[in-house]
Amino acid sequence: MVAAAEAVRAQCPGASIDIAHVDHAFDIDGAELKVLDDVSLIVEPGEFVALLGPSGCGKSTLLRLIAGLDKPRSGSLREDEVSIKGPHPSRVVVFQDPTLFPWRTVWDNVALGLEAQGILRKQRHRVDAALDLVGLTNFKNAYPHQLSGGMAQRVALARALVNDPKVLVLDEPLGKLDSLTRIAMQAELVALWQRKGFTTLLVTHDVEEALVLANRVIVLSDRPARIKADIVVDRPYPRHRGDPHLADLRRQILGLLGLEATW
């Protein structure tokens, strides 16, 4: 059973995500605040899609819907043609804050998903492998307060990857890191994605980050978020930040976001 599942996973590691006519709103003090307006998007298996938009536009809300943490007011979300009804370890989220559990060591934090699914005892090697993947084997017995911001975010990444997700959902995971750590971790993310082949959805408000990482950039409007543009970034990896083609796209996207004057 497990072996069969492993085989399927090896065949097609990523899942497709099908978002159809999704509307969503929050009730704030009785008033309805519309955050998503008829969002439709199909993400192919193994794609790296960046969701780009002004801050507060509702892109994180969309991620929460994809993760299954919230339910949309209307419309449907499907993973590999199966309706998304709640959170599932095949779609793992890495949040802006690492939100490691401070009472657990690095190793125990990474083991969280396997423990929650009740398969940790037989699969302990997967935790070691995930820690190795992010280069933190030496820190497995450390507590989160002993880690730097970059290391903590790496642990959060390992905690997600240990579940062998089909879809990795990244909610501005590098947003709070210093710029050098950020560049290094962007490269690591691309390498992991290429190696593992999972579908990746990245929310960001950093145009350059979207262009360096993703093969599709979805530009969202101000709240309520609508899809303004769907831009294919057809450049090989590793990408160069000075690539003139990327610079063109950057100018185009900033224009879509109403920031052409500042460019």
Next chain:
Amino acid sequence: MSTFSLSEIATGDSAPSSALADKLRDVAPGIAAALAWAAFGAACLVREDVGDWSRTTDLAIAAFVIAGLVLIVGVAASHLGRAGSALRRRSPWLLALGVFLTLWELATAKYAWLPLPFFPPPQAIIEIYTDDLPKLLDSVVASIKLQLGGYLIGAATGFITGVSIGWSARIGYWVHPVLRFIGPLPATAWLPIAFFAFPTSWSASTFLIALATGFPVTVLTWSGVASVPTAYYDVARTLGARPWFLVLKVAIPAALPHVFVGLFMGLGASFAVLVVAEMIGVKAGLGWYLQWAQGWAAYANMYAALLVMSLLCSGAITLLFKTRDRVLIWQKGVVKW
């Protein structure tokens, strides 16, 4: 690990003649402490006691023995490693204690500056510990049994109640008003009712101690569970956690720092109830011993019991803190990369 203070670095390369002065400064507190204890011993022998106490000579011998030990350890501290430095750190306290005991001895047994039955000398209290030991020990055991039972029941109940109302809005709806109504009432106010509502005074006291413990533990556990960041639950849920996992592996560990504050407050409150319950209801324990001693105007017994009681309460709190430090080891920011 070696540490250097500024003064050490500054005097490091001065003339060798200061080495002797340094050595003297090192051993001086130890010598002073030894002298104070020797003075205490001398005070015991300086003249006849004004009253009739049998342990005066024994006490003097003990004081001289302590003085000798302090002197030896104090002078040889640098060769005794950790024990030596521990004593050196405490020598100001040893000195103060010696001085205090000397004054106490002189003010009571020798010159009776303090009115006598109310202020017994040190040897009178020692006499209690040697001659009334079985009764005192019985009282200690009874107190510990009563306290431990009530405290454990109260802490467990409070913890479970706190987690329940912090987690489930429906349970909170029913329990919260009851908690608000009954919780702030001092547990001792239940005393008259408890003693006829319960079959034995022992079970009534256990109930009261549990009540005094349970309220702070409940409130703090509840607030701890309620203040767990929702992001923790989001993370666990996306990783496949089911509700029980969220309670046991997310809510409870995250709330533990609050729980320990509640356990500490509950411990303090339960001591007060324990003593009152023993004085009024249960005919055993240190509270009853105090009551009994007062009835006989046996003031030395009261001081002796108070001292034991204080050691027990302080020991219980130390134990709780040690447990907390061990359980919450992840909270400390000691090691940092």
